[in-house]
Amino acid sequence: MAAPAATAVAALPGTPAFSPLYQQxxxxxxxxLQAGEWLPGQAIPSEVELAARFRVSQGTVRKAxxxxxxxxxxxxxxxxxxxxxxxxxxxxxxxxxxxxxxDGSAPQLQRRLLECRRMRAPAEVxxxxxxxAGEPAVQVRRLLLAVQGTxxxxxxxxxxxxxxxPFKGLTAERLQAWRGPMYRLFxxxxxxxxxxxEEKLRAVAAGAxxxxxxxxxxxxxxxxxxxxxxxYGDRPVELRRGLYHTEAHHYRNExx
Amino acid sequence: MAAPAATAVAALPGTPAFSPLYQQxxxxxxxxLQAGEWLPGQAIPSEVELAARFRVSQGTVRKAxxxxxxxxxxxxxxxxxxxxxxxxxxxxxxxxxxxxxxDGSAPQLQRRLLECRRMRAPAEVxxxxxxxAGEPAVQVRRLLLAVQGTxxxxxxxxxxxxxxxPFKGLTAERLQAWRGPMYRLFxxxxxxxxxxxEEKLRAVAAGAxxxxxxxxxxxxxxxxxxxxxxxYGDRPVELRRGLYHTEAHHYRNExx
DNA sequence: ACGCATTTGTTCGTATGTATT
DNA sequence: TAATACATACGAACAAATGCG
Numbered sequence: 177m178a179a180p181a182a183t184a185v186a187a188l189p190g191t192p193a194f195s196p197l198y199q200q201x202x203x204x205x206x207x208x209l210q211a212g213e214w215l216p217g218q219a220i221p222s223e224v225e226l227a228a229r230f231r232v233s234q235g236t237v238r239k240a241x242x243x244x245x246x247x248x249x250x251x252x253x254x255x256x257x258x259x260x261x262x263x264x265x266x267x268x269x270x271x272x273x274x275x276x277x278x279d280g281s282a283p284q285l286q287r288r289l290l291e292c293r294r295m296r297a298p299a300e301v302x303x304x305x306x307x308x309a310g311e312p313a314v315q316v317r318r319l320l321l322a323v324q325g326t327x328x329x330x331x332x333x334x335x336x337x338x339x340x341x342p343f344k345g346l347t348a349e350r351l352q353a354w355r356g357p358m359y360r361l362f363x364x365x366x367x368x369x370x371x372x373x374e375e376k377l378r379a380v381a382a383g384a385x386x387x388x389x390x391x392x393x394x395x396x397x398x399x400x401x402x403x404x405x406x407x408y409g410d411r412p413v414e415l416r417r418g419l420y421h422t423e424a425h426h427y428r429n430e431x432x
Numbered sequence: 433m434a435a436p437a438a439t440a441v442a443a444l445p446g447t448p449a450f451s452p453l454y455q456q457x458x459x460x461x462x463x464x465l466q467a468g469e470w471l472p473g474q475a476i477p478s479e480v481e482l483a484a485r486f487r488v489s490q491g492t493v494r495k496a497x498x499x500x501x502x503x504x505x506x507x508x509x510x511x512x513x514x515x516x517x518x519x520x521x522x523x524x525x526x527x528x529x530x531x532x533x534x535d536g537s538a539p540q541l542q543r544r545l546l547e548c549r550r551m552r553a554p555a556e557v558x559x560x561x562x563x564x565a566g567e568p569a570v571q572v573r574r575l576l577l578a579v580q581g582t583x584x585x586x587x588x589x590x591x592x593x594x595x596x597x598p599f600k601g602l603t604a605e606r607l608q609a610w611r612g613p614m615y616r617l618f619x620x621x622x623x624x625x626x627x628x629x630e631e632k633l634r635a636v637a638a639g640a641x642x643x644x645x646x647x648x649x650x651x652x653x654x655x656x657x658x659x660x661x662x663x664y665g666d667r668p669v670e671l672r673r674g675l676y677h678t679e680a681h682h683y684r685n686e687x688x
Numbered sequence: 689a690c691g692c693a694t695t696t697g698t699t700c701g702t703a704t705g706t707a708t709t
Numbered sequence: 710t711a712a713t714a715c716a717t718a719c720g721a722a723c724a725a726a727t728g729c730g
Contacts, residue, residue, distance in 0.1 A: 196716080196717060196718090197717075197718070198717075198718085222694080222695060222696085223695075223696070224694095224695085232718080232719090233718060233719045233720070234719090234720085235717095235718065235719065235720080236717085236718060236719080238696090238697095239717085239718090246502065247688070248688060252695095252696065252697090253695090253696080253726090253727090254695075254696045254697060254725065254726050254727080255694080255695055255696065255697095255725070255726030255727035255728080256694095256695070256696080256726080256727060256728085257694090257695060257696075257727095258695090258696080271687060271688075272687055274687075371688070372686070372687065372688045373686075373687040373688075374684070374685070374686055374687075375684070375685040375686075375687060376682040376683070376684060376685075377633060377655065377678075377682060377683040377684075377685065378655065378678040378682050378683070379635035379636070379653035379654050379655040379656075379676070379678050380635070380653055380678075381652075381653045395651070396637075397635035397636055397637050397653035397654070398635050398653070399633065399634065399635040399655070400635075403687075420635070422633075422634040422635050422636075426632040426633060426634050427632070427633040427634070428630070428631070428632060428633075429630070429631040429632075429633065429685055430628070430629075430630055430631075431527060431528055431530075431628065431629040431630075431631060431659075432503065432504060432527070432627070432628045432629075452697080452698060452699090453698075453699070454698075454699085478713080478714060478715085479714075479715070480713095480714085488699080488700090489699060489700045489701070490700095490701090491698095491699070491700065491701080492698085492699060492700080494715090494716095495698085495699090508714095508715065508716090509707090509708090509714090509715080510706065510707050510708080510714075510715045510716065511706070511707030511708035511709080511713080511714055511715065511716095512707080512708060512709085512713095512714070512715080513708095513713090513714060513715080514714090514715080690730100691729105691730090692728100692729085692730085693727105693728090693729085693730105694726100694727080694728085694729100695725100695726085695727080695728105696724105696725085696726080696727100697723100697724075697725070697726095698722100698723085698724070698725095699721100699722085699723085699724095700720105700721085700722080700723100701719105701720085701721085702718100702719085702720085703717100703718085703719080704716100704717080704718080704719100705715105705716075705717070705718095706714100706715085706716070706717090707713100707714085707715080707716095708712100708713080708714080708715100709711100709712085709713080709714105
């Protein structure tokens with residue numbers, strides 16, 4: 177962990193490997209995060225400390241951290257320090273949960289675990305998760321139910337695939353016992369932190385089995401959301417296909 | 433337009449109106465943009481010029497511009513200057529057009545104008561566009577067709593509502609004649625620049641009329657995209673409801 | 689309750705590098 | 710080549726928020 181080359185080196189401009197100092201610092205910080213030197217929720221060293229470690233000015237460290245903060249990898253808190261982002265905070269949850277009630281109320285969802293089993297990854301799953309042929313994977317299926325007064329109405333049917341190796345030890349009991357966001361469990365128990373995801377949305381007709389789970393008619397229109405989530409270094413670590421019942425809910429998106 | 437108070441004033445800390453200098457500069461720049469002092473595609477004054485005008489350091493101007501650049505309101509080009517963002521650039525178009533072919537090819541869409549008429553805004557439209565009762569509005573309906581080899585397949589049915597006053601002079605002929613993105617027409621001809629939008633997505637069943645336009649069966653699942661687009665100062669200036677046929681296309685979204 | 693140390697936030701100034709014309 | 714504009718980097722000072730003694 178004691179990096180032999182803690183000093184960042186600015187290559188001569190014009191050489192192919194050239195990149196600004198603050199970008200090199202950013203890369204080094206990301207490496208430390210990936211290596212688990214600082215865990216989600218913990219504070220990283222102060223700007224002056226990092227400046228001393230890397231032998232650069234405080235302003236240079238600042239610019240590196242600034243970018244990582246806008247990337248939602250770090251969170252700055254004036255007077256306290258800079259912290260590794262975590263999925264425990266409310267703000268972070270809503271970045272990945274885009275389904276909202278039409279009436280504008282706060283989403284209130286209950287989980288119901290349907291399945292959690294370990295198996296060899298199917299070809300398509302292996303391809304998207306960049307796994308070798310026959311490598312293990314974990315499949316999780318669950319239902320999310322909206323709480324409306326005393327009633328519970330199913331709104332999301334999730335089919336989730338995770339690489340087996342980093343998620344060794346993930347069981348139905350573990351999932352069942354967990355209170356809080358699933359992504360928070362992943363980072364707390366398996367040191368896998370989701371920072372980015374790509375989604376493909378489609379309208380599809382409900383199949384018989386899915387319709388039964390979601391309590392809708394067969395052939396009813398459902399919103400299909402296929403997600404590929406990435407951790408540090410753009411490594412894909414989750415494949416998720418969700419079916420959303422959008423009668424009293426909608427998927428909210430901000431274009432900017 | 434000759435601002436009487438070109439000098440930014442830092443209120444005493446603790447007073448309610450206090451905000452950092454660079455935020456004040458940002459607000460002043462946004463006012464100038466809103467007033468049309470610099471038009472989309474044009475260069476704004478250089479950082480040193482702006483620093484002199486506002487009596488602040490170059491670094492402070494720089495920070496204001498930095499934020500506006502990440503907001504996609506301005507575009508920096510090293511060696512050339514800083515420019516007002518425009519919808520003419522390819523990159524900007526894809527920020528607002530999220531429908532992509534499943535096969536990964538570049539989207540190639542043809543427009544077919546169905547309707548363009550001026551009328552009093554219906555109550556719901558008026559509410560969302562913050563119009564007074566009975567104020568004029570323009571309704572545009574159009575079809576987008578995917579070009580697949582020699583075939584044309586309808587994929588999007590758009591129903592667009594615009595406030596009548598800023599869009600005085602918008603006619604079917606004007607729309608028909610325009611080559612390029614509609615948002616580019618809006619900023620070039622009507623000085624209305626879209627910078628942000630909120631969308632609500634749902635899966636719905638195709639009605640008889642919509643199904644006919646999109647060449648799908650009645651009841652087929654369609655992706656409904658309801659968009660409210662904003663210009664400078666968070667003023668809503670477009671309401672759009674699109675129906676997407678997502679059999680060979682999908683809506684792409686990036687979570688970060 | 690007060691003050692002090694720590695940490696990030698803001699602002700200034702200066703110098704040099706890189707891209708464009 | 711020279712001038713201009715943005716990009717990077719350093720240093721310094723003070724403000725604001727936090728936590729601790």
